Amino acid sequence: MAPVPPIVQATGLRRDYRQGAVLVRALRGVDLAVEPGEFTALMGPSGSGKTTLLNLLGALDEPTAGEVSIEGRRLSALGDRQRADLRLERLGFVFQSYNLLPVLSAFENVEFVLRLRGVDAGERRRRAMAALAAVGLEGLEHRRPDELSGGQQQRVAVARAIVGDPVLVLADEPTANLDSETGHALIALMRRINEERGTTFLFATHDPKVMDAARRVVRLVDGRVEADERR
Amino acid sequence: MGLAGAGFYASVAWRNLGRHRRRSAIAAVAMAVGVALCMAMTAFSDGMFVEMFRVLVEQRLGHAQVTHPDYPGREHLDDALRDRAALLAVLDADPGVRAASPELAGYVLAGGAEKSTGARVLGVDPARVRAVGRLPDQVVAGRFLDEAPAREAVVGEGLARDLGLELGGELVLVTQAADGSLGNDLYTVVGTVRTGDVRVDRSGVYLHIDDAGELFALPDAAHRITVVTADPDAIEATVERLRRELAGLGPLQVAPWWEVSPETASLFAMRDATAWVMLLIVFSVAAFGVVNTMMMSVFERTRELGVLRAIGLRRGRLVALIVVESLFLAGIAAAIGLVLGGLADGYLVTWGVDYSSAGAEGLSFEGVMLDPIWKGEVRAWPILLTVASVFLVSALASLWPAWRAARLQPVTAIRED
Numbered sequence: 102m103a104p105v106p107p108i109v110q111a112t113g114l115r116r117d118y119r120q121g122a123v124l125v126r127a128l129r130g131v132d133l134a135v136e137p138g139e140f141t142a143l144m145g146p147s148g149s150g151k152t153t154l155l156n157l158l159g160a161l162d163e164p165t166a167g168e169v170s171i172e173g174r175r176l177s178a179l180g181d182r183q184r185a186d187l188r189l190e191r192l193g194f195v196f197q198s199y200n201l202l203p204v205l206s207a208f209e210n211v212e213f214v215l216r217l218r219g220v221d222a223g224e225r226r227r228r229a230m231a232a233l234a235a236v237g238l239e240g241l242e243h244r245r246p247d248e249l250s251g252g253q254q255q256r257v258a259v260a261r262a263i264v265g266d267p268v269l270v271l272a273d274e275p276t277a278n279l280d281s282e283t284g285h286a287l288i289a290l291m292r293r294i295n296e297e298r299g300t301t302f303l304f305a306t307h308d309p310k311v312m313d314a315a316r317r318v319v320r321l322v323d324g325r326v327e328a329d330e331r332r
Numbered sequence: 333m334g335l336a337g338a339g340f341y342a343s344v345a346w347r348n349l350g351r352h353r354r355r356s357a358i359a360a361v362a363m364a365v366g367v368a369l370c371m372a373m374t375a376f377s378d379g380m381f382v383e384m385f386r387v388l389v390e391q392r393l394g395h396a397q398v399t400h401p402d403y404p405g406r407e408h409l410d411d412a413l414r415d416r417a418a419l420l421a422v423l424d425a426d427p428g429v430r431a432a433s434p435e436l437a438g439y440v441l442a443g444g445a446e447k448s449t450g451a452r453v454l455g456v457d458p459a460r461v462r463a464v465g466r467l468p469d470q471v472v473a474g475r476f477l478d479e480a481p482a483r484e485a486v487v488g489e490g491l492a493r494d495l496g497l498e499l500g501g502e503l504v505l506v507t508q509a510a511d512g513s514l515g516n517d518l519y520t521v522v523g524t525v526r527t528g529d530v531r532v533d534r535s536g537v538y539l540h541i542d543d544a545g546e547l548f549a550l551p552d553a554a555h556r557i558t559v560v561t562a563d564p565d566a567i568e569a570t571v572e573r574l575r576r577e578l579a580g581l582g583p584l585q586v587a588p589w590w591e592v593s594p595e596t597a598s599l600f601a602m603r604d605a606t607a608w609v610m611l612l613i614v615f616s617v618a619a620f621g622v623v624n625t626m627m628m629s630v631f632e633r634t635r636e637l638g639v640l641r642a643i644g645l646r647r648g649r650l651v652a653l654i655v656v657e658s659l660f661l662a663g664i665a666a667a668i669g670l671v672l673g674g675l676a677d678g679y680l681v682t683w684g685v686d687y688s689s690a691g692a693e694g695l696s697f698e699g700v701m702l703d704p705i706w707k708g709e710v711r712a713w714p715i716l717l718t719v720a721s722v723f724l725v726s727a728l729a730s731l732w733p734a735w736r737a738a739r740l741q742p743v744t745a746i747r748e749d
Contacts, residue, residue, distance in 0.1 A: 161642055162743040182646055189644020196746065200639040204347035216340060217644055261643070 106173060107134035108268050108301055109158050114167035116153050116324075127153040129324035130167070135269065135303055140295045142315035143305040149321040151305035152273050158303065159192055159271045160184045172268060189217050193262030195272035195304075199254040201246040201261070207233065207253075208242035211260045218265060232264040233257075235298075236290060252283035259291060263300055272304035276311060288314045341649075345657040352629065359625035360665040363722055366617035367669025370610045370718045372676035375708035377606045379680060382709045385564075388596055391465040393589040394433075394558035395567045398423070398578065401585045403555055404592070409438050409510045412553040414582055416541075419557060422577050428570035430562045431463030434554035436544045442487075442537060443504040444495030451491060451535045453505065455544025464558045467527065467538070474499045474523030481542035485519035490534035492524045499523070505537065509549035517547055559586075607714045615725050621665075622729040626658050630733035637737045638745025647738040654737065658730035662723045670719065680708025 276284030
């Protein structure tokens with residue numbers, strides 16, 4: 102049997118940016134491959150380059166050097182519109198501060214991704230309700246974000262990330278704004294989705310407790326991969 | 333994006349507008365006031381121009397004038413139209429002509445019982461002059477001339493005062509007639525007139541045109557025939573037709589009012605310029621309001637818009653979302669503005685603005701009195717243009733913040749707080 106190709110392949114990734122007069126070398130040459138079905142934690146102290154790496158892998162930013170391929174497509178060869186379409190069709194995102202659209206209900210926030218994809222109304226409803234059910238928010242679908250707790254909002258964000266059945270969900274510090282109990286519950290939820298749906302997760306965190314749930318832990322220090330441990 | 337998709341975008345844009353009701357309301361009201369002001373001021377200035385057209389053109393110049401080709405400018409007694417009756421017959425028969433009134437003018441020495449002074453005689457046809465002006469209504473004492481020639485005179489009130497003329501008294505006019513003879517005659521003063529034109533009021537003498545023809549030895553002649561057309565919008569066509577119809581009736585020219593008085597024409601050319609200036613004001617107010625509102629609204633949502641981009645919203649759709657938002661704002665502003673402006677226009681059209689308290693007896697322009705009450709006049713195109721400009725400016729003004737938001741790398745946008 103041929104080996105399953107990686108979903109994401111990063112080679113020689115470097116990312117420099119200026120902070121005032123200082124040149125910050127956020128990534129100093131990172132090679133990383135994410136295989137289908139993985140549940141991977143990107144660990145490291147603040148400033149180790151986790152978020153930068155996640156943004157590059159999610160086609161949200163462009164590297165100074167090196168290359169990212171998603172399902173074999175080199176991002177450097179894609180225009181802005183193609184990258185937008187790639188994010189829409191193949192990736193899901195969960196951000197640290199939920200980042201739901203405040204004017205939309207939980208259901209509409211989740212459904213929005215499917216609207217952008219041009220899915221018809223009946224199918225949108227079925228899949229958005231299923232995603233909300235998967236994160237345990239049945240009955241709260243009509244609430245606006247400001248009518249939900251932080252944990253509930255982050256679960257809506259997870260539902261939004263998985264509703265389109267992406268090949269990869271990228272989550273940047275998803276538990277950082279949650280208390281530890283809620284944070285654990287969220288990680289457990291993502292893990293369950295990973296097991297039940299086979300959705301691949303890659304999340305950045307510096308919370309050591311989160312690490313326990315991960316099946317692979319990649320440690321970043323000073324913009325380099327220091328350790329890559331599978332369990 | 334299908335129609336249903338567009339509906340969703342509209343719904344999101346609408347809800348976004350509702351997030352800062354006070355700010356959206358202030359911007360909308362500012363634009364609405366701009367629209368209303370524009371409507372009111374345009375109606376006011378249009379009303380002013382309509383009144384000025386009535387007074388300066390219809391009552392003073394007429395829509396067109398028939399004269400001897402050499403008469404305008406020189407105003408020589410000899411440069412007269414010789415066969416008045418024939419010309420009037422043609423003019424009366426033309427369906428485009430509502431009224432035609434001849435006049436015969438010349439300078440005289442006017443004498444009362446004790447004093448004499450230079451005066452200008454204007455021979456008019458009392459039966460016709462009413463249709464081209466308000467002269468008979470401007471009699472302040474006595475009455476206007478009889479329709480049949482009866483050696484009657486109506487004099488400007490200033491001249492009457494200077495010469496000590498009284499109603500029923502005698503007026504002596506002496507002049508050199510067109511044939512070189514000395515024309516002189518005795519007239520009965522039947523009325524005094526105040527036209528608002530100081531030249532007429534101080535030195536004008538109105539006679540029946542037949543009496544004037546006798547005085548100047550120009551029987552059946554006229555120096556000018558003032559024509560008022562049935563359709564003021566078709567003056568040019570009527571003038572063209574009259575030129576053909578009158579050809580062969582002696583040396584003459586038919587000139588529309590704008591050729592008779594180019595300075596008056598240039599005044600009316602300002603009418604549309606006025607509307608454009610009003611529009612420019614609204615443009616600026618609307619642009620300022622929308623740019624301000626949309627910039628604030630876009631800047632504080634930079635992160636949110638970055639998230640939209642991150643989950644796969646294309647740049648063009650992000651721009652569309654923001655522009656639609658500003659179009660809603662424009663729609664609200666236009667609706668409120670139309671209501672406010674409609675009320676203002678209604679007031680101006682119905683009651684108008686009364687200047688009689690401001691000026692002594694109303695306003696005069698080039699020696700002609702304007703009605704002291706100016707009523708508004710509403711035209712469709714300035715209103716349509718105003719509303720359209722609110723939408724256009726709103727769309728354009730939101731493009732910059734929209735494009736700025738769309739251009740950011742999603743990651744940069746999300747990082748901004």
